[in-house]
Amino acid sequence: MVDPKEPKVALVTGSTSGIGLAIARRYAEAGYRVAVNGIETPEKAAKALATIGGDTPHAPSYFAANLADSAESTGLASSVLERFGRIDVLVNNAGIQKVAPVDELDPLDFQRIVAVSLDSAFLTIRAALPGMKERGFGRIINIASAHGLRASPFKSAYVATKHAVVGLTKTVALEVAEQGITCNAICPGYVWTPLVAAQVADQARVHGMSEEDVIKKVMLAPQPTRRFVQPEEIAEMAFYLAGEMARSITGTTISIDGGWTAK
Numbered sequence: 001m002v003d004p005k006e007p008k009v010a011l012v013t014g015s016t017s018g019i020g021l022a023i024a025r026r027y028a029e030a031g032y033r034v035a036v037n038g039i040e041t042p043e044k045a046a047k048a049l050a051t052i053g054g055d056t057p058h059a060p061s062y063f064a065a066n067l068a069d070s071a072e073s074t075g076l077a078s079s080v081l082e083r084f085g086r087i088d089v090l091v092n093n094a095g096i097q098k099v100a101p102v103d104e105l106d107p108l109d110f111q112r113i114v115a116v117s118l119d120s121a122f123l124t125i126r127a128a129l130p131g132m133k134e135r136g137f138g139r140i141i142n143i144a145s146a147h148g149l150r151a152s153p154f155k156s157a158y159v160a161t162k163h164a165v166v167g168l169t170k171t172v173a174l175e176v177a178e179q180g181i182t183c184n185a186i187c188p189g190y191v192w193t194p195l196v197a198a199q200v201a202d203q204a205r206v207h208g209m210s211e212e213d214v215i216k217k218v219m220l221a222p223q224p225t226r227r228f229v230q231p232e233e234i235a236e237m238a239f240y241l242a243g244e245m246a247r248s249i250t251g252t253t254i255s256i257d258g259g260w261t262a263k
Contacts, residue, residue, distance in 0.1 A: 014094030018193030022231035077127030138181035173251030189257030223258030
């Protein structure tokens, strides 16, 4: 069983920027011991740690791992378990994107997207579950996407991978439903992050538009609110799902997409 006096341990993959950084910060503010993951230079990693834990109860720890490599994904979870003894909350947030027509997409890019977003989620879940089962508590939160529920052109690898993450989420939830463990997927719409910002030029190229038109007519067009979701909005939901009052929420997708999937 989990000792309520002990701080919970949260591993957040891809947490040195964007959504992951906001989630790690939210957990750190609440007193979690946070394992931060990325592939940053020492200087950038230090900056991320300062942003997350500069004034929090427990200093976050950085774990470098390239999640495109299955051995490093497995090693990441093992390193966190070795350092902290457990993983109470696992947030699979790491993801990459490549915008291109199917017949122009490099198979290596397809494989890399699958490795980072799907394979790493499977491997970290696999490593974290035995301890969660032993303690009778665990929260697994997979950051999927509105593209896990809907498709868009020129994003075959990303859409396929996020659909798979949703399927993985449901399956894991059913397997552990009686063991105090939940597994859910958050499906954001367009969130203004470095990953999204990096897409603008690619989207402009494949659509034959200006970058300004891409933002207005491609990215924000599906979202009835016509605004980017903020990373802190995703972080607040991830924080709620990690708590005791979310114990009956499992195997579901939670859309934070400005109304995109309501249409």
